[in-house]
Amino acid sequence: MICIALMAQDTEEALKKMTVASPNCDLMEVRLDVMKSFDLEKIISSAQKPLLITYRSKKEGGKGDIPDNARVDYLLEAVRLGADYIDVEYAMPLEHRDRLFEGRGKSRLVLSKHFMDGTPSEETLSHLLKKMTATGAHVVKIVTQARTTLDNLSVLRLIPESEALGVKAVAFCMGPLGRISRVACPLLGGAFTFAAFREGQESAPGQITAKEMKYMLERLGS
Numbered sequence: 712m713i714c715i716a717l718m719a720q721d722t723e724e725a726l727k728k729m730t731v732a733s734p735n736c737d738l739m740e741v742r743l744d745v746m747k748s749f750d751l752e753k754i755i756s757s758a759q760k761p762l763l764i765t766y767r768s769k770k771e772g773g774k775g776d777i778p779d780n781a782r783v784d785y786l787l788e789a790v791r792l793g794a795d796y797i798d799v800e801y802a803m804p805l806e807h808r809d810r811l812f813e814g815r816g817k818s819r820l821v822l823s824k825h826f827m828d829g830t831p832s833e834e835t836l837s838h839l840l841k842k843m844t845a846t847g848a849h850v851v852k853i854v855t856q857a858r859t860t861l862d863n864l865s866v867l868r869l870i871p872e873s874e875a876l877g878v879k880a881v882a883f884c885m886g887p888l889g890r891i892s893r894v895a896c897p898l899l900g901g902a903f904t905f906a907a908f909r910e911g912q913e914s915a916p917g918q919i920t921a922k923e924m925k926y927m928l929e930r931l932g933s
Contacts, residue, residue, distance in 0.1 A: 712736075712737070712738055712897060712902065712903035712904075713735070713736045713737055713897075713903065713904060713905075713906050713921055713924050713925060713928070714736060714737070714738040714739065714740050714742045714763060714903045714905050714906070715732045715735065715738075715739050715740065715905075715906055715907070715908055715921045716742060716905050716906070716908070716913075716914035716915070716918070717729065717732060717739055717740060717741050717742065717908055718742055718745050718908070718912050718914055719741070719742075719745070719746060719861040720745075720746060720747050720748075721746060721747055721748050721749065722746075722748065722749050722750040722753055722754060723910075725741055725746070725749065726753070726754065726757050727767065729754075729757065729758060729759060729760075730759065730909055731743075731908075731917040732743075732760075732921065733759040733760045734920040735922055735925055736760060736906070736921055737760065737899055737903065738760060738761050738762075738763055738795075738796070738903055739758065739760050739761070739762055739763070740752055740762075740763040740764075740765055740798075740905070740914075741762060741763070741764055741765065742765050742766075742767060742773070742914060743764065743765065743766040743775075743785060744765070744766050744767045744768070744773040744774045744775035745773070745914075750880070751764070751785070751788055751789055751792055752792050752797055753777040754791065755792045755793055755794055756792070756793075761795035761796065762795050762796065762880075763794075763795065763796040763797070763798060763821060764785075764786060764789040764796070764797050764798070765787055765797075765798035766782045766786060766798075767798070767800075768782070768800060768802075768803075768898065770795050770802065770803065771800055771823070771824075771825040772795070772825050772827050772828070772915060773866070773919050775841070779803055779804055779807040780807060782803075782807075783803075783807045783810050783837045786798075786799070786811055787810070787811065787814050787826050790811075790814060790815060790816045790817075791816070793817070793818075793878045794818050794821045795818065795819065795842055796818060796820070796821050796849075796850075797811065797815075797818050797819075797820060797821070798821045798823050798852075799812070799820050799821065799822050799823065799848070800822075800823055800824070800930035801822050801823060801824040801843055801846075802824065806807060810861075812846070812847065812848075818850050819849040819850065820844060820847075820848045820850070821848070821849070821850045821852050821881070822843050822848035822850070822851050822852065823852040823853075823854070824839065824843065824852070824853050824854070824898035825854045825855075825885075826854070826856060827856055827885075828856055829855065829856050829858050829862075830855035830856065830857060830858060830862035830866060830884065831855065833865050833868070834917040836853065836865060836869060837868065837869070837872060839853065840853065840869050840872055840873060840876070840880070841844045841876065844873060844876045844877070848878065849878075850877070850878070850879050850880065850902045851873055851878055851879075851880045851881070851883060852880070852881040852882070853866065853869055853880070853881075853882050854866075854881075854882070854883060854885060854915075855881050855884050855885070855889075856884065856885050856886050856889070856916075857884035857885065857886045857887075857889035857892070857917075858886075859888065860888055860891075861890070862884050862889070863883075863884050863888070863889060863891055863895070866883060866884050866890055866892060867882060867883070867895055867896065867899055869882040870882050870896065870899045870900050870901050871899070871900065873875055879900075879901070879902040880901055880902060881896065881901050881902050881903060881904070881905075882896060882901060882905060883895070883896045883901070884917070885915050885918075886916050886917045886918045887916075887917055888917075888919050889917045890919060891904075893905070893917065893918070893919065893924070894919075894924065894927050894928065894931070897928060898928070898931060904919060904924065905918060906919060906920060906921040906923070906924040906925075907919065907921065908918045908920075908921065
C-alpha cells in the first residue's frame with residue numbers, strides 16, 4: 712500500500728490535496744503538526760480513502776511543539792470522528808500513550824519511532840521491535856536515517872521479524888541513501904510505505920512522489 716503524506720496549511724488546502732491524491736494511493740496521512748488551522752470533522756468526513764491522522768513532534772522530525780496532553784486530545788478527537796488510523800509516538804510518556812491505547816475505539820494504532828540522526832545496531836532495532844509489538848499496536852513503524860546503503864538492510868529485516876511476532880510493520884530509511892528501502896518496504900510485506908504528494912512537498916528526507924512510487928511498485932509486481 713502507498714500512503715501519501717499530505718502537507719497542508721489549513722483544512723481547505725488539505726481537502727483539495729486529498730481529492731487530487733486519492734487516485735494514486737491506498738491511504739492518506741494528514742499531518743496536523745504542519746497545519747495552522749484544521750477542522751478534523753470536515754477532513755475525516757470528506758476523505759475518499761482511509762486516513763492516518765498524525766501530530767508529529769519536533770523530536771521525531773515534525774513541527775509539533777504543543778504539550779503531549781494536547782496532542783492526545785486531537786488524536787482522540789480523530790478517533791471519535793472515525794479516523795481509520797492514528798499515529799502514536801512510542802517515545803510519548805506512557806501516561807499519555809496509555810490514553811490513546813485505551814481510547815482507540817475502532818481506529819487502528821500505528822506506533823512509531825523515528826531515528827533522525829542515523830541507524831542503530833541490528834540488535835538495538837530488534838530489541839525495540841519486540842517492545843513495540845508487545846504493546847498491542849496494530850502496526851509498528853520504525854524509521855531511521857540511512858548513513859550507508861547497508862543501513863537499509865538493517866531496517867528492512869524488521870519486516871519479517873515483526874510478522875513472526877504477529878504484527879505488521881512499516882520499516883524503511885530516510886535520506887537519499889534510504890530511497891531503495893521505501894520502495895522495498897511493501898514488496899517485503901510491510902504494511903505500507905510513504906510517498907510525497909508532489910515533488911517539493913516531501914514530509915521527510917528521501918521521500919519520492921506517489922506517482923513515482925506507484926510506477927516502481929507496478930513495474931516490480933507489487
